Amino acid sequence: MATEMDQLIQDLRNYRTPSGWHPGAPISRQILWFCVGSPLLSARWLPGSAWRVLLLRAFRARIGAGCRIKPGLRVKFPWRLVVGEACWLAEDAWLDNLATITLGDRVCLSQSAYLCTGNHNFHSPSFELRLGPITIGSDAWIAACAVLAPGTDVGPGAVVALGAVVSGIVPAGAIVRGNPSVVVGERISRSV
Template identity: 75%
Template sequence: MKFPWRLSVGAACWLAEDAWIDNLAPVTLGDRVCLSQGAFICTGNHDYRSPGFDLLLGPISVGDDAWIAARAVLAPGTSIGAGAVVALGAVVSGKVPAGVVVRGNPAQVVGQR
């Protein structure tokens, strides 16, 4: 974690070994969130089209009772709905609805929790 003041962690969360929260922008974890081993929460990226390689930021939120599995990646601006599951090694950008399971790169909905 880079900036602790930009991190909000709800009650009874579990943050595993080697999880990395790159919180250049705000990161919000709801209650009972599980962030598994090696998960990468990334709020910053660069505009490769810009001559100045400008920094682009986007907050990330993870809803109550969601599980971010081992080695999953959340891109800047991602929102994970309550009770959703991001499977092992999935790469997520954008919005994941509540209660769904996503997997793959890019992550796709594969079922309900």
């Protein structure tokens, strides 16, 4: 039984989907994705990357040429995913894209990275949903177990280190780490 104080802080019975928000696809596509597409995409018993790219494209994701997608990848809404060319999306990465996620070219998204485009207003008793797209610039690396909050913008060539928690803007070429993440260096380009 909830006390009066509990209701003042967080009363989830009063939560409502935000006015005007929609998953972005007809219900038939949503059902097909959640029942067939999503389980196939994340299946570990099915090897291969090319068919995963085709599967995501079939559900209206925009994915450039030369991308590699590993088993275990989770995508909430493929129709809200834009991926540039030659990107790597690793095992157990989770693209929780209630809003659009955009990756530039040659982005490396490592194991168990979590990209979260939706959060809740914890100051409000009705816990309203707050959305923000995530953008990752070309040549950026999001290391294993990193977490990107709604509205995060990672600049081109930046590195988000192992387990970092990022909210806001990561400057181009910066190396960030920690929780909350802080700039600890600059990525130097070297000719090969």
